[in-house]
Structures are given as structure tokens and as C-alpha cells.
Amino acid sequence: MYVPIFRALQVLKADNEASRIASFNSPHAFIFFHAINAYDFFDPGRGTTTIHVDLCSYEGRYLTYGEYNLANFLEPAAPFSNGRLIRYEMIGIESHGVANPGRVTVAASIPGVAGDMPRIAKSASMDPSYRYIYMASEFGGPSPGTDVPLGRLGDGTVVDQAALFSGLAKTDWQDGRVIRWQPQAGESCPCEPIFIQRPDGQQEDDGVVLTIVIDKEGTRSILVALDGRTFKEVARAWMPQVYAMAPHGSFIEA
Numbered sequence: 001m002y003v004p005i006f007r008a009l010q011v012l013k014a015d016n017e018a019s020r021i022a023s024f025n026s027p028h029a030f031i032f033f034h035a036i037n038a039y040d041f042f043d044p045g046r047g048t049t050t051i052h053v054d055l056c057s058y059e060g061r062y063l064t065y066g067e068y069n070l071a072n073f074l075e076p077a078a079p080f081s082n083g084r085l086i087r088y089e090m091i092g093i094e095s096h097g098v099a100n101p102g103r104v105t106v107a108a109s110i111p112g113v114a115g116d117m118p119r120i121a122k123s124a125s126m127d128p129s130y131r132y133i134y135m136a137s138e139f140g141g142p143s144p145g146t147d148v149p150l151g152r153l154g155d156g157t158v159v160d161q162a163a164l165f166s167g168l169a170k171t172d173w174q175d176g177r178v179i180r181w182q183p184q185a186g187e188s189c190p191c192e193p194i195f196i197q198r199p200d201g202q203q204e205d206d207g208v209v210l211t212i213v214i215d216k217e218g219t220r221s222i223l224v225a226l227d228g229r230t231f232k233e234v235a236r237a238w239m240p241q242v243y244a245m246a247p248h249g250s251f252i253e254a
Helices: 070-074
Strands: 007-012 020-025 030-043 048-059 083-091 105-119 132-139 165-172 178-181 194-197 207-214 221-227 233-238
Touching: 030 083, 030 105, 048 105, 105 165, 105 178, 165 207
Parallel strands: none
Antiparallel strands: 007 020, 030 048, 048 083, 083 105, 105 132, 132 165, 165 178, 194 207, 207 221, 221 233
């Protein structure tokens, strides 16, 4: 979603009419490539309904998807920009119509981590109390020992031993904690993480996180499973070929 002239989010009716019921303006322009979560709740302190929208947000007029092409991976023109985890807040949905727009504010953010391709537990969707985000992180960081000639360093320098995404991150909205994971032994290019919740799990992060990495020689891919809580590897399976770094994947239950 691109916000060109400080125009921000619009709230629509959840019926067939889909007519606009409220508008909110943002004090700055931003764009997002992927949304994380969104929910509404009644704030008893204010006596009104508030909406939170969590995004991997890029400031200004930066078009992140403009860099996702093979030519730019192999011969980068500038450093990749990183999405920031930001929670946008719209207060007083009932009192802000089309003629009197409200103001979008930043309710929270998680500093010290940048990336994109966020995933959450299915049970956390539209839940105001959810905590955890899994995401691909650290654009262009080094992947020690890899022979895969793809990527660049954070300052834009073209190098042979680097990766587009060098690692993954788990973040916590409650305390701002960040846990990082990076492939070892020369493996590189972890793809978007997919979280699978344990069927009988009692905690939001009780499950496994799946990602695919490329081996040191760039000849085969490896499916890696990480513990959803500790973010440490618990299992892996070798795959018969190299699979492309697809931006999206799904886990299909029985």
C-alpha cells in the first residue's frame, strides 16, 4: 500500500456495500510490501473503538519491490532497504467520518531488527494479545563459507560470499526481544519462514518454523525446522535439487 500525500488507511464496512465509514491521515508517507496482522478492540479508557495495523513499513516513497529482480541481485546499484516493524494505530473509528479524518499514530515498534516476509501463528490472526512474528531478516549480510555467488553487503558492495536474506528473526511485541538465526556450515539464502503451531500446543509459539536454505556448493536445498520457542534447529531434510527463493509458501495439513 502506497501513501503518497499523507493519505493513510481507510476503514470500510464489512458487508457487500463496502462503503467507506472513516478516513485517517498519516503525518508521513510510507509503503509496505507485506502486512503482519490487524485487529480492532474497544478501548474502555477512551470509550471508543481502536484499530491496530502491524506492518513491515518503509518510509517515504521507496518502492521495495523495485529491487527484487535478478539483475539487481547480481549487480546491485545501492543497498537494499529494510522494512521496520511498526504498529499503526487508528483511534476513534466511530467519530472519524470521511469529512473529519482522524490521525494515524505509531502505537509501537520493535527497534534493532529489519527485514520482511513476516509470518505469525494462525491462531494469532486478528488477536489483540498476540506476541510473536517470524520474518526473513538481515538483507545482504554475509553467509560465512558459502560458494553461492549471490548478494551484497549492507553498504552495497558486490561480494561472492553473501546472501539476499542472510538469516531469520523472531520478535516479541510484549518485551521487544529479538532472537536471530543464521545458517551455518556455508549454507545460505534462507527463505520466508513458515510457522506451524503444535496441534495441542498451549502457547502461541509452541510449534516449528520451516525455512529452506541452499547448501554450501549451491547444488541442493535443505528444509530446516526450527523450534518456535528457542529458534534452534531441531530437524532437517535434504531436498533433491535447488529450489528458488520463493517469496511465499504454505504448509498444507492432512
